[in-house]
Amino acid sequence: MFSHLKFDGERLNHQPGSLLGSTALITGTTIGAGILALPAVTLPSGVLPSNVAICLVWLYTLLSGLLIAEITVNVMSMEGIAHIGFLAIVEKKLGNLGARIAGAAYLIEHYAILVAYISRGGDILISTFAKICNLDQDLPHWLGTTTFTILFGGMLYWGKEKFVEKLNNVLVGIVIVSFMGILFLGVGHIKTSLFLFQNWTAVGGAISVICVTLFYQNIVPVVVTQLEGDIPKIRKSIIIGSGIPLILFLCWNTVILGSVNFEFWQINQPNGSIFDPLQVLQAGGAGEVLAIILTVFSEFAIVTSFIGFVYGLIDFFQDLYRLNQMKISRLPIFSLVLLPPLGFGTINPYIFFIAIEYSGILTVSILGAIIPAIVSWQQRQKLPNSIYQSLIPGGKITLAMMIIIAVTLMTKQVIEIISLIQINIPTLFYLLAN
Numbered sequence: 001m002f003s004h005l006k007f008d009g010e011r012l013n014h015q016p017g018s019l020l021g022s023t024a025l026i027t028g029t030t031i032g033a034g035i036l037a038l039p040a041v042t043l044p045s046g047v048l049p050s051n052v053a054i055c056l057v058w059l060y061t062l063l064s065g066l067l068i069a070e071i072t073v074n075v076m077s078m079e080g081i082a083h084i085g086f087l088a089i090v091e092k093k094l095g096n097l098g099a100r101i102a103g104a105a106y107l108i109e110h111y112a113i114l115v116a117y118i119s120r121g122g123d124i125l126i127s128t129f130a131k132i133c134n135l136d137q138d139l140p141h142w143l144g145t146t147t148f149t150i151l152f153g154g155m156l157y158w159g160k161e162k163f164v165e166k167l168n169n170v171l172v173g174i175v176i177v178s179f180m181g182i183l184f185l186g187v188g189h190i191k192t193s194l195f196l197f198q199n200w201t202a203v204g205g206a207i208s209v210i211c212v213t214l215f216y217q218n219i220v221p222v223v224v225t226q227l228e229g230d231i232p233k234i235r236k237s238i239i240i241g242s243g244i245p246l247i248l249f250l251c252w253n254t255v256i257l258g259s260v261n262f263e264f265w266q267i268n269q270p271n272g273s274i275f276d277p278l279q280v281l282q283a284g285g286a287g288e289v290l291a292i293i294l295t296v297f298s299e300f301a302i303v304t305s306f307i308g309f310v311y312g313l314i315d316f317f318q319d320l321y322r323l324n325q326m327k328i329s330r331l332p333i334f335s336l337v338l339l340p341p342l343g344f345g346t347i348n349p350y351i352f353f354i355a356i357e358y359s360g361i362l363t364v365s366i367l368g369a370i371i372p373a374i375v376s377w378q379q380r381q382k383l384p385n386s387i388y389q390s391l392i393p394g395g396k397i398t399l400a401m402m403i404i405i406a407v408t409l410m411t412k413q414v415i416e417i418i419s420l421i422q423i424n425i426p427t428l429f430y431l432l433a434n
Contacts, residue, residue: 019233021165022223024172026065026216026241029308031175031301032117034213035249039256041206046197047257051250053203057210058246061217063392063402064368065238068220070391071375073229077389083225085319086218086367093375102371103320109363110218110313114341117309121302122148122345128295142346149342152303156310157334168307171300176248178297183251185290189259197261208361208413213249216242217368218312235391313337361413369406373399 042050068086075089076082087106091099122144130139156164220238227233317336321328377399380388392398 018165019227019237021169022226022233022237023241023244024169025165025219025223025226025308025311026237027244028168028172028175028304029216029219029312030214030242030245030305031172031179031248032113032213032305034209035245035252035301036298037209038213038249039253039260041209042253043257043260044202045199045206046202047195047254049198049200049203050206050253050257053206054210054214054246054249054253057207057214058242060402060405061211061214061368062239062242063398064372065217065220065242066235066391067372067376067399067402068217068368069224069234069238070389071372071379072221072224073231073234073389073391074379074383076224076229078383082228083221085221085315087316087319088322089221089375090371091319093378094371098371098374102367103316105363105366106218106316109215109367110309110316111341111344113212114306114309114313114338115345117302117306118145118148118341119345121152121299121306122146124295124299124302125151128299145342145345149338152306153310153334153338156307157330164307168304171304171307175297175300175304176244178293178300179248179252181293182290182297183255185293186255186259190255191258191261194258194261204412207409211361211364211409214242214245215364215368216308217364218315219308222311222315231389231391310337361409365406365410369402373402373406 042053045053071089071093072084072086075084075092087099087103090102094102119141123141124144125148126139126141126144129135155167159167223237223241224234227237314333314337317328317333377396380396394401
């Protein structure tokens with residue numbers, strides 16, 4: 001199914017999708033600001049338990065990504081179309097109710113993460129600008145969020161698809177090289193004795209953040225379109241594209257957790273303080289060089305993820321308008337994608353941060369496991385095995401296991417949210433009374 005045709009003035013020429021570009025898109029979407037926050041939730045469990053958890057979650061998200069690609073390819077084949085988004089697939093297979101549930105989860109997850117990226121990316125931009133210009137006073141937060149959105153949102157709006165793809169490839173390369181520099185400077189802080197610390201009971205508290213950190217499923221329908229339904233290419237793109245971040249996350253987690261004694265840190269830190277891995281790396285005297293590398297890595301890691309999530313949300317709104325048989329131009333779609341997170345990121349950058357932590361596992365489980373598994377189950381029942389194109393092994397047993405795991409994680413998260421609410425209700429009444 002050819003989806004990349006270009007008219008050169010005489011005839012239509014086929015331009016095949018780039019495996020490198022699609023792989024870089026998945027890698028860039030996955031390596032976001034979450035990598036900096038990861039050690040904060042894995043520190044209490046230790047190197048081995050947390051690395052095992054990261055590998056297991058990666059395997060789960062890999063199956064999820066392949067499953068979404070599988071249902072996308074089969075719907076495109078059955079409908080004879082070159083592109084379809086996730087929401088349109090859900091609406092076709094599960095009806096309006098399923099589409100509304102998926103749509104709500106999709107919007108919450110994407111807007112929350114874009115708020116975080118715009119806010120943090122804007123702060124890095126203006127702080128870097130202030131240092132370069134030797135400004136004594138801090139620049140306003142709104143200037144950073146607005147500049148970040150106009151600069152990188154504008155590139156996506158005005159840039160052609162091939163330009164954005166090549167730009168993303170370059171940025172992902174910069175992210176990987178700068179990350180290697182960070183690891184090189186951080187290795188000198190490792191104390192091998194800390195690898196012996198293991199607290200397996202603390203792993204559960206990190207699962208939600210790990211799931212959100214490894215989330216890239218929003219971009220899978222775009223990858224399927226770019227690679228024109230070519231299953232071998234799609235499989236390679238997803239495995240390699242998610243495998244590169246896995247290796248980086250494991251190295252990063254090992255370096256940071258191998259440099260910090262959790263029990264010592266607990267004793268010497270004030271109550272309520274948050275573990276900052278960047279302080280650990282800077283404490284060794286690497287100083288300005290490390291600060292520059294960290295700035296480059298942080299900003300471009302955010303930008304590559306920003307590109308992926310903007311594309312995912314554009315796909316979502318295009319589906320929404322297509323389902324309602326309405327046409328919409330690029331400007332209104334980009335406005336819907338960028339203006340709400342820009343507004344929240346400017347007014348109150350912290351409003352969605354708690355939502356990411358506590359609703360992340362809920363939205364990821366719904367979007368990445370439960371709904372795709374149900375859709376695939378339906379497709380397998382209706383289509384003969386000779387026609388159905390499968391990307392994941394195990395058939396319906398794998399689908400059932402994915403649903404069970406997702407429901408288990410969601411139940412655990414709901415219990416934690418209820419406990420948090422019960423703990424904070426007396427505090428809330430006390431504050432209102434005083």
